[in-house]
Amino acid sequence: MSATSSAIRRPRISGLRRKEIAAGYLFLTPWIIGFFGFVAGPMIASAVLSFTNYDMVNVGKWVGVKNYSFILFRDELFWPSLLRTFKYAIVIVPTSLIGSLLAALLLNQGLKGTNVFRTLYFLPHLTPIVASVMLWGWFFDPHMGPLNTALRALFPTAKLPEWFRSPDWAMPALFIMALWGAVGGNNMLIFLAGLQGVPQELYEAAAIDGAGTWSKFFHVTLPMLSPTIFFNLVLGIIGALRVFTTAFIATGGGPAYATYFYALHIYNKAFRYFEMGYASALAWIFFFITLAFTLIQFQTSRHWVFYAGEVR
Amino acid sequence: MAERVLVSRVVPGSRSKSLAARRARLIGRGVLYIIAIVSAAAFMIPFVWAVFSSFKSPGDLTSYPPRLFPRVWHPENYVTVFKRVPFARWAWNTLFISVVATFGAVLSSSLVGFSFARFRYPGRDIIFLITLSTMMLPSEVTLIPLYILFAKIHWLDSFKPLTIPAYFGGGAFLIFMMRQFFMTIPLDLDEAARIDGASYLRIFWQIVMPLSTPALATAAVLTFIGNWDNFMGPFIILNTREKFTLAVGIRYFSSLADPDGVPTQHLLMASSLMMTIPIIILFFLAQRFFVRGIVMTGIKG
Numbered sequence: 001m002s003a004t005s006s007a008i009r010r011p012r013i014s015g016l017r018r019k020e021i022a023a024g025y026l027f028l029t030p031w032i033i034g035f036f037g038f039v040a041g042p043m044i045a046s047a048v049l050s051f052t053n054y055d056m057v058n059v060g061k062w063v064g065v066k067n068y069s070f071i072l073f074r075d076e077l078f079w080p081s082l083l084r085t086f087k088y089a090i091v092i093v094p095t096s097l098i099g100s101l102l103a104a105l106l107l108n109q110g111l112k113g114t115n116v117f118r119t120l121y122f123l124p125h126l127t128p129i130v131a132s133v134m135l136w137g138w139f140f141d142p143h144m145g146p147l148n149t150a151l152r153a154l155f156p157t158a159k160l161p162e163w164f165r166s167p168d169w170a171m172p173a174l175f176i177m178a179l180w181g182a183v184g185g186n187n188m189l190i191f192l193a194g195l196q197g198v199p200q201e202l203y204e205a206a207a208i209d210g211a212g213t214w215s216k217f218f219h220v221t222l223p224m225l226s227p228t229i230f231f232n233l234v235l236g237i238i239g240a241l242r243v244f245t246t247a248f249i250a251t252g253g254g255p256a257y258a259t260y261f262y263a264l265h266i267y268n269k270a271f272r273y274f275e276m277g278y279a280s281a282l283a284w285i286f287f288f289i290t291l292a293f294t295l296i297q298f299q300t301s302r303h304w305v306f307y308a309g310e311v312r
Numbered sequence: 313m314a315e316r317v318l319v320s321r322v323v324p325g326s327r328s329k330s331l332a333a334r335r336a337r338l339i340g341r342g343v344l345y346i347i348a349i350v351s352a353a354a355f356m357i358p359f360v361w362a363v364f365s366s367f368k369s370p371g372d373l374t375s376y377p378p379r380l381f382p383r384v385w386h387p388e389n390y391v392t393v394f395k396r397v398p399f400a401r402w403a404w405n406t407l408f409i410s411v412v413a414t415f416g417a418v419l420s421s422s423l424v425g426f427s428f429a430r431f432r433y434p435g436r437d438i439i440f441l442i443t444l445s446t447m448m449l450p451s452e453v454t455l456i457p458l459y460i461l462f463a464k465i466h467w468l469d470s471f472k473p474l475t476i477p478a479y480f481g482g483g484a485f486l487i488f489m490m491r492q493f494f495m496t497i498p499l500d501l502d503e504a505a506r507i508d509g510a511s512y513l514r515i516f517w518q519i520v521m522p523l524s525t526p527a528l529a530t531a532a533v534l535t536f537i538g539n540w541d542n543f544m545g546p547f548i549i550l551n552t553r554e555k556f557t558l559a560v561g562i563r564y565f566s567s568l569a570d571p572d573g574v575p576t577q578h579l580l581m582a583s584s585l586m587m588t589i590p591i592i593i594l595f596f597l598a599q600r601f602f603v604r605g606i607v608m609t610g611i612k613g
Binding site for chain 1: 347352433516540599
């Protein structure tokens with residue numbers, strides 16, 4: 001990301017220069033208001049709240065680190081929901097990344113009808129999440145749903161999965177649903193853009209050196225694509241850790257807490273029980289966890305992300 | 313042969329090919345087509361099944377063995393949806409919120425992106441980095457105080473919390489996207505206009521914005537879909553049934569049983585599809601801009 005590069009350099013006299021500075025800040029005004037009103041301000045407020053027992057009804061009292069110590073040592077839902085969220089991310093991030101990379105590679109082969117395929121792959125992603133959960137909820141219905149009716153025809157005697165109604169199968173059902181929406185989604189389009197940015201000369205040079213299909217993939221495509229993979233990975237992990245809507249609508253966290261993710265825990269504490277102080281503490285712990293993941297990735301990225309424009 | 317999937321692009325007609333190589337290539341292509349078609353079908357199955365189910369009668373839904381096509385077509389299912397729930401009202405609410413919020417987000421992210429792309433001022437690069445890092449901030453951290461704030465100023469159960477914040481920056485992703493795009497527009501145009509005495513605002517409106525149609529369209533489509541799709545925001549903010557958006561409202565058919573105990577899945581499918589169709593149409597209309605916009609503004613910067 002070129003945050004600091006390409007500053008605009010023009011010789012200017014100071015009057016004009018002052019005007020430029022003023023105009024720059026003027027155009028920035030919406031961001032300044034938005035940042036303090038909707039990002040920094042609320043962050044400070046929630047940090048303060050997390051040390052109180054504010055509940056929307058009574059005046060909040062300062063309770064020190066009590067919320068945090070309760071969460072870490074006595075909240076019976078905290079560790080399980082956090083581990084469940086990690087489990088979800090560990091499955092969904094690599095599968096959806098590899099899936100959308102394969103889809104992008106396929107669409108980059110110059111097949112006839114690529115436009116049609118691209119649209120069909122993208123269609124699940126376009127389906128509003130609520131609508132797609134509705135569709136899948138019925139698709140997975142143990143008794144009337146098409147999936148189990150088809151399975152019943154194939155295996156008349158087998159015990160069929162109860163999907164969203166069973167603690168063992170709710171998570172796999174959620175994976176299938178999430179992958180359906182994710183593989184052909186934004187990641188695929190971003191990979192496609194990245195693939196089209198790989199200079200053709202590199203492939204030609206590799207071919208002259210006698211590189212085969214695999215060798216070209218591992219020594220040209222992957223390194224050139226690594227910044228794109230990194231971008232999708234960072235945002236993909238954050239997105240997976242925040243999993244909420246699909247589970248909330250499909251199962252409400254159940255059955256038997258099988259899909260009770262961390263974001264559902266925050267939601268319940270905040271908007272069902274209105275324990276705003278406690279929920280803020282949960283949110284801050286979550287913030288530090290995502291921050292840690294992001295920092296680790298930025299630290300390790302220098303070992304595997306290759307920037308073509310970078311001087312080494 | 314399947315490993316051809318992994319080549320970025322097959323160089324067409326490169327070098328002389330023996331007959332065997334040519335045949336291998338042909339088979340490889342065939343395999344690719346089969347993979348493409350099969351995977352497209354896999355993506356489409358739930359969708360196609362939902363389309364046909366939305367035309368079925370309640371009895372037909374549960375018939376055994378299951379049939380893809382309805383025995384008798386019931387297009388009136390779509391009318392029934394409007395009778396059971398205030399669907400038109402919800403659709404209007406969703407449209408209103410999406411249009412107002414999208415306009416604000418695109419406009420304000422362009423202004424801010426223009427500031428980052430075209431001006432030099434102290435602190436600019438740091439502010440830009442802060443903007444980018446907010447992309448990684450989980451909204452859970454800011455949601456609770458904002459909810460309390462909205463409750464205090466009596467904005468709950470209104471569209472204000474879902475629209476007005478969009479006018480203040482429109483989010484880091486959009487700002488980044490607009491900035492990246494503006495950077496590709498040659499500075500000479502600005503310079504010439506400056507010499508002619510044009511103000512910065514005029515340069516923004518009459519030079520930079522008209523040249524940015526693909527990026528603006530992409531930003532608008534992404535934001536519109538995001539708003540149309542948004543569940544958590546409206547779900548937390550809105551309480552009155554008449555004020556619901558589609559995302560909140562259509563859960564009715566899954567959470568409530570029909571008074572007579574008759575399955576309502578056909579109505580569920582019909583309402584879900586009616587919620588999806590406008591987005592698909594929008595995508596088709598904007599596809600030309602959309603894909604190009606993502607390619608151009610992509611994250612190679």
